[in-house]
Amino acid sequence: MATSRTLRTRARILDAALDLFERQGYDATTVNQVAEAAGVTPMTFFRHFATKDAVLVTDPYDPLIAEAVGDQPGHLPPLERTRRGLLAALGDITPTEDATARRRVALVARSPSLRAAVAVGTEATQDAIVERLVADGTDRLDAAIAAAACLAATTAALLAWGTAPDDVTLAQLVRRALAHLAPAGAPS
Template sequence: MVTKLMRTRARLLAAALELFAAQGFDETTAAQIADRAGVTQMTFFRHFPTKAAVLIGDPYDPVIGEMIRSEPPGADPITRAARGVRKAWRELPPPAAEEVRLRVRIVARTPSLRADLAAGTAATETAVTEALTDLGTDPREAAVAAGAVVGALNAALLTWSQTGDDLGVAINAALDTLEQRHD
């Protein structure tokens, strides 16, 4: 069931993406986004704590952690993390690919968003590290494995955003490369 709250959020997201694409992220204000969506600026900030949150938010972290924890014992941390990410990708409904591509493309082309991207990446790395340490992996080894897997995902996403490739194919190719290289 689509609620009024969900419709408002979708309008805000659509308005933000239109404005970011037309005039750039840095040149777009939260007030302009709210106006385009037909809501107040306060409503914008109820849905997104910052303008960057429109582009950076990642709902996958809890599911990735859960899927890593469900991996059978015996595999090394990079393999467990990569397999957990693959499972999470299969479990979650596929995102609207063109919307995600546009969001990632805007982030890739906007230097002022690098810190926000780094914060989102750090949160994902933390989720992966915690899942691996919950499984008994040494914290340092877990942090290295998390960094490798998240780095591969980021590289795949940034490259994918500039192409017409399928997102699932890009993610799996990055994880395949990572798993083959560390054996």
């Protein structure tokens, strides 16, 4: 479990990085500049974030998402369990997390060099969902297809959100994206 000091240091690094990325651009900002702005050493930066792109594309939500998927009724098809789990996980994001996520997503949406990092982050989320579904008895291929489909829709919504008007929420766009995968008559 992370200590409050560790969480504060991580938040300070994240805030400094976002400020610098927004001011200077992602590609023009170095890890040393972020560390200096956050008042930490580069080594401390790397204790919290494995790479510069990790500041923007990693998040603590994979276990939450996997748990939300696992909490869905087991009689539902894997795609519907995953879709509903992602929708349920949205409700646990605080307004502060939402504002920080919007800044991160806006930067990613404007930086083509980060697309590969987004794919890696999405793969980690997919793996967490697949493992949860498999643990509940779902065939691995069926679990992978369900997770990939829902995450593709969610990623499209995330990238659109980064450049959407301020009054459009992440939850609105993700609900809209996942509604395309809902069976007829299912709640969206």
